[in-house]
Amino acid sequence: MADSLFSAAGIEAGYGRVQVLWGAGLDVGVGESVVLLGPNGAGKTTLLKVLIGLMPAWSGTLSFAGKPITGLRTDKRVRLGLSYMSELGVFPGLSIEENLHIGGQFVSKATLRVRMDELYSAFPDLAARKSALAGSLSGGQRKMCGIAKALAAGPRLLIMDEPSAGLSPLFVFQVIEILGRFRSTGLSLLIAEQNVAFLDLADRVFTLENGRIGFEGTVAALHQDDALHRAYFGLG
């Protein structure tokens, strides 16, 4: 296993007085891709929000690149090299181009220019409508824009919440392919997903059930477990 880039341990969190996470923890190595599987309402989104700092953890610790980041604000975490793609993913009232600029807010101008060219060639649909408002895009187009925006930050770890939800099969392949390409440049990934096609990207898998980590291991190990296989790959 590679050196640890990011780790979370014993995370408890919730909304109001309702506790959702009960001591969940996970870690991502440098250059590693981790997929977080889990049924609806297990708390995946909640966990990711805690990891990026959008929600406070009631207890537990977080560290990134060896530094503790538990109480750090989101913007500080982003500066350190974390990046998050929410379920919405874009600024609907800004153009695609502006979205990418905001995504790359902490990156130097020259680097950003190069990266944006890369992103536009990876997402030709976006390149064709640079000045369209992200809010006028279809669900799938928006996701593409959101991914591009998150990548524009040039993060070391990209955290994504169900990037494939609502994407057409072609786009799912494209997204996986694009993420694969960025992974090979050393990007670490932490992806909450339902779509098992993403397991192609995964070095390791965590499952989250009722706010607790259930399974942790490689994709191969997941396949070997009958019960898990049934739960996450379905019968058909």
Add this chain to the structure above:
Amino acid sequence: MSPDAKLLHVEKLEKRFGGFRALDGVSFDLLPGEVLGLVGPNGSGKTTCINVISGLYGGDGGQVVFEGARIDGTAMHKLARLGINRTFQSPKPFLSLTVRENVEISARYGHAGGAAIDLDGLLASLELDAHAHRAAEDLNSAQQKTLDLARALATAPRLLLVDELAAGLNPAELDRMAIRLRTLADRGMAMLVVEHLMGFIDKVTDRVVVLNAGREIFGGTLAQATQDPDVIRVFLGGSHGG
């Protein structure tokens, strides 16, 4: 196909946003109890199609005929009472009302005729009964989508428009949802199902229409579609996935 047998007849539907043609002459028919899959790449106009049929947007050309009468231009709440209902791609429940109140409202105001709906039974069949007295804002997004469905079903529609209900469900849940929709169709409810997961489409639909850039590029069974080179090129991308 005799004209009166058709439940829904969509002809040369057009919708423009500014200069952009989101729908560019889409036509299809739907029989009672038939499930039609509406698929296509992102941005091809599927949601727009549902938006126009359900009255959220007025069309810019073409017509929509439901049970022999033109319905384009009819207000949404009237369409609901006529027997057309829908779910939303991003769920839109009444957040501060309870789950039960959500469905009560549509049963009370949107009921499209026929026998009264057993709301508790409906909630139970959708696995929402445990949350009946919780506010809808406490549900997660998949549960909210299911609530959208419950609300639509509470009006006893004859035509149900389903927009990406399955997105975000895990495989086990997907299977259960597919069975549910199939059961409804078998009882005579016609459906237009928009979905990207081909496995789900395969289980639920009788037929598919593939849209691209606001135009139909294919009509037929899913099996045929997966062989069609255009469909593969713009939509499926090599493999038929899901």
Add this chain to the structure above:
Amino acid sequence: MLIGALLSGLVFGLYFTLVGLGLNLVFGVMRIVNLAHGDFLMLGAFAAYWMFALFGLHPLYAALAVLVVFVVLGLPIYYLIVPRLQMARDAEMLSIILFFGLSQMIEAVTSIAFGTTERSIPGRVLGTGPVTILGQRLPSAWVFGAAVSAIAVACVYLYLYRTRLGSLTRAVMVSRDEALATGIDVHRVSALAFGIGIALAGIAGVFAPFMLGSVTPALGPEINVAAFAVIVVGTLGNPLGTVLGGIIYGVGLMLMQTYFSSWANILPNLLLIAVLLFRPEGLLGRATRRA
């Protein structure tokens, strides 16, 4: 008469752009209605008055001083009020009430401190005699005020569209939640926008004694009505829209004064309603989708 009305409408309208600009910015970024906007303007006017009366300070320097002081003043006010307010369920509506209360406080303190008489700064301070443009004579103070407005608008435009902080500001305008998720320090961006917003009101206030004849502590509410008209007719969050709104307002007002003078004050109201009804997103706005 027509040309005179059009020309002074233009000049007067540019000034009203400045009057509305800060309100626009604050609403755009924080989704709060600063009903104390007019009172901050009034404070700017009193600041300029006293700086002139005590030290003979030229309004231009007063404007610079007001800019600095108000931006700095805006930060604590922001942190004291806005984050708490935004935790409320219907913060947008609640803000109307909160800032109404603040406006009362400002007016009360000003009345107690300075009394209720009319105050102004002599017109000659901004140049003597009328300026002749296209054969029309305009008060030189007005031309001055309009010029400062134009500069302020240009600065705000450059800030929003040409600086990094500005584009972050626009991102917050679009979606606070997404801004948080993207790692934007929303409070810093908002606090600054709030400070700039009231500073713009303050600068407009510096010129109010010239543009409006004189000022009293009760000036606020009147100004708000005009400012609302200007920013709604233009587009929320769009400084160019505010320019358009201001000019339409100014020209409309002057034309009304010329041809239907007793109805002149109904104009901003009708303008505002008409624009909202026919183009709810404002004249320069772009619509987003509903489902």
Add this chain to the structure above:
Amino acid sequence: MHRVFNDLGLAVLVVVAMAVAPSIYSNQLLLFNFVMFLSLAQGLNVIYGFTGYLPFGYVGFFGAGAYGFALAVMHLGFGPPGAMAVGAAAAVVLALILTPLFRLSGAYFAIANLAAAQAVYEVVANPALEDVTKGPYGVSLSGVFAPNASYAAAVAILAFTLLLVVWLRNSQFGLSLRAIKEDPISAAMAGVSVVRGRTIAWLLSALIAGLVGGSFAWEVSVFYPETAFSPQFSIFAVVFALFGGTATLTGPLLGVFILYGVYNWIGISVPQYFQLIYGTLIVALVLFLPNGLVSLLTRRGIRVP
């Protein structure tokens, strides 16, 4: 079922209390203002609490009611009851004319409504209409002045208003309004006629303001357009309703009793710092009780009438 009785009980209690109050306390005009603001705050509750639209120009309907009353007395020779009906009708007609404002949402609606009220004021106060409205010169209706009768009328209006709110809170129609408030598109798809629901709530809300305006015109009998269209009526109604907590029966009532009570108390005891103290109070209240007084209870899961 006993929900309804709780609500009704509270309504009856308030109406009876206000009906007997003048025999205990002799500043009847102050009591009148209490009754007036109770109705106005609840009238605002009907539209804001149940549909989410904040009419910041609510005084437009109040003024229309007052001037409707005055014109009916001056030009048609109507007695006060008939003139009240005319006032109410004027407010409802104005509300009908303004229904297109529902295309707007949030602050846009509030601001547009404010502008509409200003526009009505500008029309009424215009000297060009001196023959009809007496323009800026004000109306004098000393012929119908009868403070006891107008007080009774105001209490009757309050009773009507409270019953209306009780009904909205306990009926299917009220539930459909809340659905519209949450999400109009979903409500339409659930078969609720959004336009109809909103319009009914809007007209009812305007009707209340119109009636109150009529009773106000009757009570004061001499007034100027500035009086009948004073923005203070809107602002107070909004502040009181929000301070108490909207969409409940109790909230706006508490808001009026407490805040307007405090208002008068400050005004009489420390007039020099009246405005400062009241302004500070409002700011503090919003910051510390952003969801209204009743949220102290509802937050703990207690149902408030």
Add this chain to the structure above:
Amino acid sequence: QTAPAEIRIGHPYAGSGPYASISMPVYLGLKLWVDRTNEAGGAFVKPFNKKIPLKLIAYDDQSSTATAATLVNQLITQDHVDMLVSDSGSVLTSVAVPIARDHKQLLFNPTGTGAAFFTKDNPYVVLLADPASTVWPKYISELLGNSAKTAGIKRVALLYATNDFTGTQASTIRNYIKAHADTGLELVYDQGVPTATSNYTVLINNVAATNPDAVVALGYVGNDIAFLRNLQDSGQKFPFLFMIYPGVEKEELLKNVGATGMEGVFTYAMSTEIEYKPNFGMTAAEYKKAWHDTYPDGKYEFGFNAIAGYTVGLVLERTLATTESLDQLALRAAVQGLSGKLTTLDGPFEVDAETGAQLGEITPVGQLRAGGKMEAVWPLDLANGKPTFGKK
């Protein structure tokens, strides 16, 4: 009957809001009088044949009529004041009129000049420190008529703020001009503008375009300041310009407009300018000094409203000294009794016996000279100077 320990005087005033600038000076003038009187041991009250201290109960109505109404009611029903003085200006006075009448309490009205308040069937109101709006422009109308004959001032432009105070004066002047068409007087411009108008550049242009000999521009203080400043800035001159406030609140106008900007303007020559020989109370000069001694910080300008407040006090004092009892109708009778006998620093006091409207205190027309000096120019018996007219 035993004498009360104090005479309670009730008065609502506007400490904030749009009417504060006219209301505060009246309140402070009244307060000055109360304080001075109490220093001297109180006011002599005839029914008890001794001096009794005064107590001023004043509430802030914040320029709100609804609040003003409840406060008036409070003063009557809770504070049981002996004498009730309404707030300044017609709008805030209006709500007090029916309340006072209903409670059979005499309303001492300082400056609420709206004609509608004064009806024959209501004995419970009396106007003290201003003539009724219809009476006020008597002399300026006459001066216009005279100037038409003697100086060729014929084409008149009338521009007024649309409120009760200025609107009523405008219509009096308009009627005069129409009735005196034989003198050659002619209205060439007649427009009302909203009272909130704060810029007159375009209006001045439009007025000038009608080529008038005389401009009569009627507004409140703020309007007049804006008009004069815009006029000065625009470089436009009119041979004859009449405005209200250059005379009424001269100090405030001088501070805001400057003496040059006001030179040659015709205006009401108020008691601040005309040395009336009061038969009771301080002279204008003495009062002005007293005012500046009492309120030295310049927050509240000395002017007509300041005099009005003090004048109200003087009338109250004389009323107490001559009334048969503290009964409200007796007070009214006593006020009536002062009519034609009392002259204050504000001029001769004369009340319409039937309606309670003020007929005296009519202000002559004055004209401003260099340095802000004023000469009364009409009527001739009060004049200490001659009207001069500018060039076209």
